[in-house]
Amino acid sequence: MKSIKETIHAQGIEIGIYTTDFENEFISLTDIARYKSDEPAAVIQNWMRNRDVIEFLGLWETLHNTDFNHLEFEGFKNAAGANAFTMSPQKWIKATNAIGVVSKSGRYGGGTFAHSDIAMEFASWISAEFKLYIVKDYRRLKADENSRLSLNWNLNRELSKLNYKIHTDAIKQNLILGELTSQQKSFVYADEADVLNVALFGQTAKQWREANPGQKGNIRDYTDLHHLLVLANLESYNAILIEQNLPQSKRLELLRQTAIKQLSTIMNLDFSSQKVLTITDKEKSE
Secondary structure: OOOEEEEEEEOOEEEEEEEOOOOOEEEEHHHHHOOOOOOHHHHHHHHHOOHHHHHHHHHHHHHHOOOOOHHHHHHHHHHOOOOOOOOOHHHHHHHHOOOOEEEEOOOOOOEEEEEHHHHHHHHHHHOHHHHHHHHHHHHHHHHHHHHHHHHHHHHHHHHHHHHHHHHHHHHHHHOOOOOOOHHHHHHHHHHHHHHHHHHHHOOOHHHHHHHOOOOOOOHHHOOOHHHHHHHHHHHHHHHHHHHOOOOHHHHHHHHHHHHHHHHHHHHHHOOOOOOOOOOOHHHHHO
């Protein structure tokens, strides 16, 4: 998966941030270290020589990394602080299978990055004042992101609702017979809604509720922007297929193919979405 890179600014220094899943963000220790020295690699290595730092890094990995090598960590912890003890990001990563610190190569955008939890500890060691400037701009960045995501999510949710009206009108005009009871009509609407749920999410509304008993609402309230956009497209497409009198089994097949194609296209353009849609090996080969 590609990484998304952004920057924050603190006292004239540009600090890179990247994420691959929009949940865990990694901040450049190399950029932070430039506040103190023109040789950031040496600054990072000096920081990592401290016993308190090794213990902190080990605790973080223990909480977040099931593959963390505790045996190697214990050896480093016992030796840390001694005059002969040396440590580098690469050595730490290779020996302990660490995931909280990442070494990225490349002339542009390369260097040592660390999870935001760790990066803030490093910034405190560099300068308490400098850390406050970093935190201030980092919060500004997150507030901007949340504002954009909230707006886009709501716009896509409203678009989905509009297309849902088109979808239900097609059901009413083509699938619901006059002699059906109100309960039977409701079943038809729910059944067609589940056709879309299965095509896009791989499960019915009932299956989602059973798997998420503590959640209010439905699966569509908890999905991401891209799936909402594809859902709106599927509602319009299914309305057309219904008017063409195609059987439900055939429509589900066509809708599933469309969902896979559209999600794949969107994912190649923007990697901010988590994939709710699961594509089987067979479908990939088709």
